Amino acid sequence: MITVLRIGHRPERDKRITTHVALVSRAFGADKIIVDRIDEKLRKTIDNVTKKFGGNFEIEFGNPIQQIKRFKGAKVHLTMYGIPLEERIDEIRKFDDIMVIVGSEKVPRPIYEMADFNIAVKNQPHSEVSALSIFLEKLGREKKLRGELKIIPEERGKKVLRIPGREECLALLDKYGADERLKRHSIMVSKVALTTGRGCDCDDRLLVAGALLHDIGRTVTHSIFHGVEGYKILKREGMDEAIARFCSTHVGAGLLKETAKKLKLPDQDYIPRTIEEKIVCNSDTLLRGDKVVKLDEIAEDYREKGLSSEVPRLIRLYSYLVRKCHLDIEELLALNNEQLF
16 A cells, blocks of 8 residues: 655645645555645545546545654655665565655655665756655556546547446436346346356456447337437437447347448447457357356357357457456356345
């Protein structure tokens, strides 16, 4: 666990600097920040960022001397007068619990004595924000932070994806009149998707949203067109393309362009591309209603419906996720024994 202790905060003068210290702490892997003066506006700002962009980052307030005395792990004080970071970072990395002490203009002398390490990120004057950034980056404890908002990297421009939460997705199903059977199926798809996703690098919040909303088009039709109808519904609701695509890309485990044309579906992409789309698509495929079944049973269902040509694609997707996410069918089958709600 990494705790950042901010000393010398002055709400009337330092609100931006301390805010940046807190934001850097969160972004680079710290678990919480303790500030030496109570500042409810600062707390509100940091809690709001954490809610929107994810993580379990906490902000607390307390006496710095007491906090240092109470702390059981390694206490690292960042100061330009300390030993160069490169000479001590390997030793510091060995500790599980680390307190990083970040001062302001003048740090009381006892802090130097109480610290286990007085560390300099360059023995030159510069910002405590930059020193903390470099130290945490070198420490290498950065976490995956996933929340309501997700920044999509682009060379130019700004793109932010808003991912609806579980309750919002369920409310949307209710809004369009989803029956109990459809909701049970969608919730089970989300459980299968989350279980599969644990084995690989994917966005859990995006998985849940895609799984819960993938079949919303069945409130309009149960035909092959339900994916298209669901896509339309979510676009009308202002959902991003990345959310709406779960509707169109799960049908038939991802329809090829030629197949979609034969079925007289609109000319668009029906192939799951992202890891989240592939997981939701496969999770839906493995279900009969709200029960997980083995792939060979699903393949037999397809053959009986005259869809033998689609079976190889089901197998390829399943095999890909076995390798990529260490998918274990026995673990998924065990979900049938759990409470759905």
